[in-house]
Amino acid sequence: MRTDHQAEPAVGAPGRAATAVAHPNIALIKYWGKRDERLMIPYVDSLSMTLDVLPTTTTVRLDPTARTDSVTLDGSPAEGEVRRRVTDFLELLRERSGCFEPAVVDTRNSVPTGAGLASSASGFAALAMAGAAAYGLDLDRTGLSRLARRGSASASRSLFDGFAICHAGRGAGATADIGSYAEPVPAPDFDPALVVALVDEGAKAVSSRAAMRRTVETSPLYRAWAASSRADLAEMRTALLRGDLDAVGEIAERNALGMHATMLAARPAVRYLSPATVAVLDSVLRLRSDGVPAYATMDAGPNVKVLCHRADAARVAEAVRGAAPGCSVVTARRGPGARLQTGAGW
Numbered sequence: 646m647r648t649d650h651q652a653e654p655a656v657g658a659p660g661r662a663a664t665a666v667a668h669p670n671i672a673l674i675k676y677w678g679k680r681d682e683r684l685m686i687p688y689v690d691s692l693s694m695t696l697d698v699l700p701t702t703t704t705v706r707l708d709p710t711a712r713t714d715s716v717t718l719d720g721s722p723a724e725g726e727v728r729r730r731v732t733d734f735l736e737l738l739r740e741r742s743g744c745f746e747p748a749v750v751d752t753r754n755s756v757p758t759g760a761g762l763a764s765s766a767s768g769f770a771a772l773a774m775a776g777a778a779a780y781g782l783d784l785d786r787t788g789l790s791r792l793a794r795r796g797s798a799s800a801s802r803s804l805f806d807g808f809a810i811c812h813a814g815r816g817a818g819a820t821a822d823i824g825s826y827a828e829p830v831p832a833p834d835f836d837p838a839l840v841v842a843l844v845d846e847g848a849k850a851v852s853s854r855a856a857m858r859r860t861v862e863t864s865p866l867y868r869a870w871a872a873s874s875r876a877d878l879a880e881m882r883t884a885l886l887r888g889d890l891d892a893v894g895e896i897a898e899r900n901a902l903g904m905h906a907t908m909l910a911a912r913p914a915v916r917y918l919s920p921a922t923v924a925v926l927d928s929v930l931r932l933r934s935d936g937v938p939a940y941a942t943m944d945a946g947p948n949v950k951v952l953c954h955r956a957d958a959a960r961v962a963e964a965v966r967g968a969a970p971g972c973s974v975v976t977a978r979r980g981p982g983a984r985l986q987t988g989a990g991w
């Protein structure tokens with residue numbers, strides 16, 4: 646069935662639907678830790694690259710005849726925490742729009758859900774965009790970014806093409822909420838490759854949300870990392886403007902390793918890095934000593950993303966495959982921000 650929701654937004658009418666596509670983003674300066682869990686306000690600013698691979702496509706359709714929301718993920722009903730996060734987000738959309746109809750949400754991920762590969766970033770960016778359109782919320786991209794943050798703070802950055810900064814904002818309550826959103830960061834001459842090594846596609850044992858909470862509450866290294874991350878961010882902006890891959894890579898790698906150090910020092914420790922992760926990290930060091938500029942970053946999972954020049958991507962991919970036999974490798978470039986799909990429907 647085709648729904649012409651884009652041609653006729655028909656605010657307030659039942660049965661409205663919208664489909665949005667969003668890509669994952671990988672942080673070069675990490676977001677780790679919240680100062681307000683309810684409003685999803687980060688402690689630190691973060692900066693990322695939106696990818697051109699592994700998109701999420703989400704359709705939100707209002708169903709006035711339903712009694713509850715229906716949520717499917719890759720064709721299967723979503724359960725537990727995933728379902729709760731989506732329905733909480735729908736509640737927020739209903740509160741904001743004053744339209745209290747349940748919704749049918751269908752999400753297709755081309756990235757494994759919950760494996761530390763930014764599926765929640767692309768997922769909530771697509772859900773924010775499709776949901777806002779279906780519920781008739783009139784938001785600009787900054788407003789959509791702020792809204793996506795309430796689903797997953799990293800999602801605020803997937804609204805934008807290329808490089809984006811998410812501001813942690815200042816103050817508390819409404820002031821913090823208004824001040825925490827993402828916006829594009831200029832990097833006019835910087836178009837590197839990011840070689841993504843999927844060393845383990847299973848869901849992680851500790852969610853990033855639980856891990857960052859534990860880190861903030863118990864890690865003696867957290868504050869030191871947050872302070873150094875602020876300095877990293879300022880340097881990163883200059884390096885991006887210069888299009889200096891070595892500087893961008895060095896800053897990104899130390900920022901990520903520092904974030905993992907804060908987790909290792911949490912009580913009990915959170916360790917996402919597996920033997921295969923370490924083998925890939927070693928291969929990145931070998932590439933550098935062979936004169937190939939390559940720099941690693943890791944998120945809340947064992948997978949490694951390697952930043953390099955596009956001309957070196959095939960060699961980097963080969964080195965990574967050699968280090969972690971059986972891993973799948975995807976090469977990404979900077980990609981587009983979230984967008985609505987016109988004329989899409991079920």
Ligand code: DP6
Pocket residue numbers: 671672674675676677685691765766796797798799800853854943944945
């Ligand atoms: C390590 O955005 O998944 O990928 O806000 O609780 O949903 P919530 O967490 P999430 O955390 C991402 C953390 C990270 C670093 C980053 O993307 O900046």
